[in-house]
Amino acid sequence: MTIYIVGSSSTVMHGGWADQFALKMVRRYAVRNSAISAASTLMSLIRMKQEAPYEPGDIVLWSGCVADATALTAGGFQDGSLLAYLEEMIRHVAECGATFLPILIDTWNADMNKDQRPYKDALLELFNHYGLAWVDITEEYERDTGLPEIPRHFFNATGHMHANSDMSRYIGGLAAEAVDAGLARLPEGDPVYVDPERKLMVVNRFDPEGAAELFKNRVVETTLWQPGVSLPPEGRPAGDLELEAVVFMAVPEGGAVDLSVGEETVTLSARCTVGAGNWQMMLAAYLPNMIGAPLSVPEGSTITTAWTSEAKTVEPDLMFHPEPGAGPSRARLAAMAFRPSA
Secondary structure, X not given: OEEEEEOOHHHXXXXXXXXXXXXXXXXXXXXXXXXXXXXXXXXXXXXXHHOOOOOXXXXXXXXXXXHHHHHHHOOOOOOOHHHHHHXXXXXXXXXXOOEEEEEXXXXXXXXXXXXXXXXXXXXXXXXXXXXXXXXXXXXXXXXXXXOOOOOHHHEOOOOOEOOOOHHHHHHHHHHHHHHHOOOXXXXXXXXXXXXXXXXXXXXXXXXXXXHEEEEEOOOOEEEEEOOOOEEOHHHOOOOOEEEEEEEEEEEOOOOEEEEEEOOEXXXXXXXXXXXXXXXXXXXXXXXXXXXXXXXXXXXXXXXXXXXXXXXXXXXXXXXXXXXXXXXOOOOEEEEEEEEEOO
């Protein structure tokens, strides 16, 4: 049995709660931290779809509500898609025969329990629908201390919980207790937000092969592609599709990429809004956040990409800069996420 942890920055950080949890599992279970910085549930689902399926008996801990609540507060995903992506993740885990355990960690501004309370209420309804238990860190902290919010001193200037702190150890301990108590459960339930016949499909191979670059760090091991590559019909699932998201390894110095299908072209920023120097950040650009809808990809059409030759202001997604500048740059394409057309 392997325990997989899915989440964003607070989960992937050195000495964070996931590391504290793993320490408690040493010599008992294998623990794999699949979290990635700034990852919404969309980004986590895309990554999940690219990896080998879970085995029956595996456990998936999900802590993506931190990034999701932040994204909602910033104005993204107003179409309710984050709940649908979470449900698709839950169903994917169930189809593998694995179990699922949400770890609800709020932001330092308590977005989830305040401005995004309707999102949290919908989460809990979804968990109940699928017969899931969960660990709500804020509620557990109030039960133990009488304080209704986690004090600000547990967070650093960037809004992340301090590594190797009492709070990171507290969350790791609660997660370990929940696993030991058997609270990770096999999800069971009919679809609520998703159409099981229109699952998200991820493509991470493009033409030509010579444009591929292997990339590996402690968080990600993948193949990246220089803009200029294309995706012909034979390189993706058959039929009419909707392109929902494009994943970039974004960089601070920027670079814009033109993505074209037939006569339609969308210019996407590959410049992240944080970091400097050699910083690189894997980010998913959700097209409905930028153009209001997925991009139609008719059967038989080829998707092309190219560096934008002139600097321009674009409609960016969250964490992408609206003035990416002209290419080329160190930014690279990583994947595209499709769904069969309705």
